[in-house]
Amino acid sequence: MWGCGAPSCRAVCPVERPENGGNSVSSELRSRLGWAVIRAIYDGLPNFQVRRLEGMGFGPFLRLEELVPDVALIQALKERWDPECHAFLFPWGHMVPTLEDVVRITGLRVDGQAMTGTTYTSYQEPMERLLGLEVRGERSSLVQRTVLQASLGVASARRQTGEGQAEHMEWMTDDARAAMAEEEGEAADRDLRRFLTLVIGMMILGTRGDPVGCRFLPLLEDLSSVGNYAWGAALLAHLFDSLGTSSRETGVTGFFPLLQVWAYYHLPSLGRGVARRRGAVPLLQRWRFFRDERTLRRQVTLIHDTLDTIPFIHVRWSPYVGEDDATQPWVERGRPYFGRDIWLHCFNTVVPLHHRLVARTLGFHQAADWRRTWCPRREWLLMKEQEGKPQPRGAPDQKSAGRMPAPRPQRAFKSGHFFLEIGGEHATGEGDLVVTWISLKSGEDSRWELRCEEAVCRREELGS
Numbered sequence: 001m002w003g004c005g006a007p008s009c010r011a012v013c014p015v016e017r018p019e020n021g022g023n024s025v026s027s028e029l030r031s032r033l034g035w036a037v038i039r040a041i042y043d044g045l046p047n048f049q050v051r052r053l054e055g056m057g058f059g060p061f062l063r064l065e066e067l068v069p070d071v072a073l074i075q076a077l078k079e080r081w082d083p084e085c086h087a088f089l090f091p092w093g094h095m096v097p098t099l100e101d102v103v104r105i106t107g108l109r110v111d112g113q114a115m116t117g118t119t120y121t122s123y124q125e126p127m128e129r130l131l132g133l134e135v136r137g138e139r140s141s142l143v144q145r146t147v148l149q150a151s152l153g154v155a156s157a158r159r160q161t162g163e164g165q166a167e168h169m170e171w172m173t174d175d176a177r178a179a180m181a182e183e184e185g186e187a188a189d190r191d192l193r194r195f196l197t198l199v200i201g202m203m204i205l206g207t208r209g210d211p212v213g214c215r216f217l218p219l220l221e222d223l224s225s226v227g228n229y230a231w232g233a234a235l236l237a238h239l240f241d242s243l244g245t246s247s248r249e250t251g252v253t254g255f256f257p258l259l260q261v262w263a264y265y266h267l268p269s270l271g272r273g274v275a276r277r278r279g280a281v282p283l284l285q286r287w288r289f290f291r292d293e294r295t296l297r298r299q300v301t302l303i304h305d306t307l308d309t310i311p312f313i314h315v316r317w318s319p320y321v322g323e324d325d326a327t328q329p330w331v332e333r334g335r336p337y338f339g340r341d342i343w344l345h346c347f348n349t350v351v352p353l354h355h356r357l358v359a360r361t362l363g364f365h366q367a368a369d370w371r372r373t374w375c376p377r378r379e380w381l382l383m384k385e386q387e388g389k390p391q392p393r394g395a396p397d398q399k400s401a402g403r404m405p406a407p408r409p410q411r412a413f414k415s416g417h418f419f420l421e422i423g424g425e426h427a428t429g430e431g432d433l434v435v436t437w438i439s440l441k442s443g444e445d446s447r448w449e450l451r452c453e454e455a456v457c458r459r460e461e462l463g464s
Contacts, residue, residue: 044176060107072299108232153179237344
């Protein structure tokens with residue numbers, strides 16, 4: 001059910017975070033996806049246009065139903081984002097949405113050509129030639145959303161007083177149907193490019209503010225090749241780039257419902273989603289947001305507290321086991337990319353997807369900080385290899401040479417106020433590496449001394 005008839009469905013909620021001894025700052029988390037308008041225009045497209053969109057791979061995505069934004073969950077996840085690793089940092093390790101999550105939740109293609117190309121200082125010429133519209137400014141890649149919607153027949157998307165949701169959707173669909181070309185040709189191609197610009201610019205690669213970005217417009221010139229691009233991978237790259245912004249900037253651009261459903265599947269202990277429509281695909285249609293009447297600040301705090309105390313066994317690492325992939329052909333096409341470390345491309349944005357960084361077994365893949373424990377003991381480790389010299393007090397004997405007692409657990413990683421504890425097994429492994437490194441260093445020094453002695457001997461022979 002498309003519950004918002006406004007031209008840009010926004011979730012505007014104040015976010016209060018204590019700073020400087022309890023003072024709070026207010027900001028906004030806005031989502032501008034335009035579900036209702038896009039669905040109304042899609043329903044008004046002629047049948048041949050719908051078939052073209054299906055061939056491009058956008059059909060499952062365009063049939064998704066609106067998901068009410070879980071603002072508190074999105075904000076809490078953003079605060080857990082590690083921009084250096086491009087992953088969420090939890091007490092049990094790193095987790096990150098993968099290409100499998102994208103293709104199963106959204107139905108968008110993740111295989112195919114990387115979404116790269118040439119960006120221009122001005123998009124005025126391709127905008128006028130391909131869309132018949134004008135850009136916002138001479139050196140801008142933005143077009144007014146209202147102008148783009150009006151070109152598709154929806155001049156005003158505001159719901160009138162007393163007008164029901166179903167009636168409002170029917171009215172917008174009728175207006176869009178009347179404005180569309182009914183036969184194939186240049187006019188129909190222009191209508192399809194306008195609609196794709198609205199979908200990609202508002203939902204897949206959404207930007208901040210009201211205008212719609214058009215950097216991808218050159219890729220729409222040849223409509224027969226639009227379906228060859230990995231739009232799902234571009235969606236994930238754009239979302240990662242948005243999460244990497246400053247923690248004080250709470251706005252999230254891109255298709256944020258992916259994060260919601262990803263958390264519903266992998267972190268069920270949060271209890272933020274309610275299952276519905278069992279068996280529906282893509283998987284986003286199986287969930288709805290469980291409304292919480294508490295304040296946003298309270299919700300975010302409770303989510304963080306829950307994440308800090310979730311037992312590792314309650315994290316679902318393989319939530320899609322048992323899914324009927326026969327009903328999801330887009331999953332089979334993307335399967336070769338599911339378990340790989342890969343670079344995600346979205347024009348000038350290129351971010352890594354560290355699949356192997358995700359904690360699949362123990363959950364602690366970060367290196368222990370051995371310097372605090374090992375550097376003070378390095379001195380007797382070096383002396384240990386020199387025969388005939390006494391060992392410092394507390395050093396191991398010759399039988400235990402090369403072996404060290406496992407140090408106490410160390411704080412291995414810090415991001416904000418979240419810490420990971422590394423146990424003895426990991427610290428012991430780090431210690432073995434240090435001993436090996438010292439042995440190699442000692443061997444290099446001995447080799448250098450032999451070379452110096454050899455050079456002196458040769459010099460003496462030449463002198464005699």
